[in-house]
Amino acid sequence: MSVTVQNSGLLTSVQDGGRIGYQQFGVSVSGVMDPRAMKVANILVGNEENEAVLECTMLGPQLHFDADNVIAITGGDLGPTLDHQPVENYAAFVVRAGQTLRFTALRSGCRAYIAFAGGLDVPLVMGSRSTYMKAGIGGVEGRKLQKDDVIGFRAPNPDVCNLAQRRVAPEVVPQREFTVRVLLGPQDDLFTDGGIRTFLSETYTVTNEFDRMGCRMDGPVIEHKNGGDIISDGIAFGAIQVPGAGKPIIMLADRQTTGGYTKIANVITVDYPIIGQLKGGDRVRFVETSIEAAQGELLAERAALQKLKTALGPARKREKKLFGLFGRKKEA
Amino acid sequence: MPTVRFLLTGDTSLSVEFGNEISEEINAQIRAFVIALEKSDIPGLIELVPTYRACMVHYDPGVITYAALTKRLAGVLDRLDSIVIPPSDVLEIPVLYGGEEMGPDLAFVAAHAGLSEQEVVNIHTATEYLIYMLGFTPGFTYLGGMSERIAAPRLPQPRVRIPAGSVGIAGKQTGVYPIDSPGGWQLIGRTPVKMYDPNRETPILPKAGQYIRFRAVDRAEYDEIAAAAEKGEYVCRIYPRDKEAAK
Known part of the structure; x- marks a missing residue:
């Protein structure tokens, strides 16, 4: 087997x-x-x-x-x-x-x-x-x-x-330009206003340095107030790390647990499928959203998956029916 | 706690930032916060990741929203001073110092410090090192408190493979390599204890907020401990830290 x-x-x-x-x-x-x-x-x-x-x-x-x-x-x-x-x-x-x-x-x-x-x-x-x-x-x-x-x-x-x-419409379609929603933070206050504007208005291209740890991007330099180093803290899936050179790196599944570079923003959960499917040459624009909107979308996605599960029903024949059958036999 | 900030780290976690420096005082606040959260009845908490000066809180927004969670966390922070925090534990790590196999760079570190090898060992084993955080690889500890008298530069050429258990010095840092890895630290000894074993009930021995104290052992004891550790029978000595005695 x-x-x-x-x-x-x-x-x-x-x-x-x-x-x-x-x-x-x-x-x-x-x-x-x-x-x-x-x-x-x-x-x-x-x-x-x-x-x-x-x-x-x-x-x-x-x-x-x-x-x-x-x-x-x-x-x-x-x-x-x-x-x-x-x-x-x-x-x-x-x-x-x-x-x-x-x-x-x-x-x-x-x-x-x-x-x-x-x-x-x-x-x-x-x-x-x-x-x-x-x-x-x-x-x-x-x-x-x-x-x-x-x-x-x-x-x-x-x-x-x-x-x-048991089929749904394909969700990943051929496409090379993407819009990814982010929440600013945790270190957005270590970037200049111009740096934040650059990040949220320019297009960034996926380089060939992308793997399960992270996705290195190229594009206009995102300006820090005072360099890109911080005292190490935790890193979430989808964190957008910007080291001193000003080019963003999206941190992915195999990212290290902690790191010492500024993180300007974090991709929202419902857009993880976009960043998980990026490849070299793809172009990405980042747009800001709110925590309320992001969590609302996440709960809506969970509800949709639950609905699909319910619609498809159990994969194995219901054990309940079997019990019912044996029960009746016993009575007879 | 006027300086504590809640920072967004996406929609399923947040960072509680206690300050912007590496200090035992801030790290102690984080330890208290972690203990308080573990005791709390806040629903939806998934995972806590304490670091030098912040604690990341992973949560399920299907159970508790960001707004509701920050309100509850603020409540925990307000009561933090009134929580009784048990003394930190000290984890005792046996180390065989020196020798070509286990601690090939002890002689260099001693010469660099202008001390004898025995003096370096005495200084290295005299301190209780605070585990500020773990990261980099499974079980790797960021320790504070090493005496600057035994500080030493990294190797000019990193080694390709350093065996798990190696104890090293790099600059003012000291630590243990939990898994075989490349690295440039000066190796002064090795512990037979497995800091990390994915198949053990407690896969990783050290915990952020604990202290580590190294204890020098001879070859016979090293071999004895290594044999027991191999069978999963060796248990490190752990004792509560006596703050007064430590001073």
Whole structure:
């Protein structure tokens, strides 16, 4: 009951909702770069939202299945095929034992997510299955996937109920210019008014120095009042760090827990999917929003995901009915 | 607490900033704040990340909004002075100092300081070092309080691989490498204790707000502790810090 990695792709790793609770000890959160894509993929196959998935970067892996299961692929469109026949993104489908999943071309975004019904059988380390490569923990031996890795299914479910309905419109579309909403802070007061204006009005381009730790951008220099160094403090996902040179870096899933550079703003949670799908050459404009609006949007997104879950119904046949059946039998 | 500020760090966390300098006094306030928050009944708290002069508070806005949370946190700050804070713990870390294998740079540090190797060890083991915060890698402690008499420059050429447990000095800082990593610190010794073990119930030994005191051990004791640590049976001595005695 597993998949065998026949080709690892560029950077494929096991990730989930992240390692929560250990930042105070210097342990990075890790987890997926596009949390919404992971959640939708998991909901489509009937998993808990934060179940571990495979995160595939730009060039996807080649995976051979030796057991039946239902999977769904979301996020960036990396051109998935099953036994060389194109398969749809954002739809759950059955893969039979003996079939091979491949990715053929990058059409949109940067990262695809593969959710497997019943989850992947890799050990929990500090409460998470996420791969944290710098410390060598989580996922498969704490590293990115490589050829001949075998990853087991925990509780495969090839008979997911309501399969035909388990699809949504693709959410990552081909696009190279983005508007990302931010909340100013925590160190916006260490920039000049002109620096803040530059940050909120100019366009910034993603350089080729982008990875799971951060995304380095190029564009007009953002002016500090007094240099870019601070006494180290905590760093959130989506923090926009501006070192002395004045060029922004968006801090991502594998960011270090603390850092000593000024952070001008933080991307809001509902826009994490945008920054998680950026690639070199993409252009970004930052616009300011309010904490009330940001939290309102986040709650609305959660409600929408809950609605989708409810509409799709349970992935396995209701146990309640079984009990009812046995109950009646007993009475008879 | 007139200087405390709430700073936005996105929509699921905020930073409570206690000041803008590295001082034991500010760090003690943060420790008190963390203890108070852990005891509080504020709903929706997910994770606290104390650093030199701020504490990041991760929360679930589905449970508590920013406005409601800052109101509750202000209440905690108002009552901070009345909370009884237990003395900080001191975590005792056994170290085998010197020698080519464990502490290849002890001789350099001693020569640089104009002291004997034994004097460097005596000074290094005499202090209780405050753990201001952890960061950089799992279990890496930012310690304060090292005597400037044993300060030493970083290596001109960093080593490619420093074994976990190595104890080093860089400038006025001292610390322990929790995982194998490259680095440029002067290595004066090594501890057999695992500062970080992802598969242990408590993966990381040190905690921000605690103190570390190094204790010199000989090779026999090092080997004994290493064997016990390998089996997960070694427990570091932890004792409450006696503020008066420490002075």
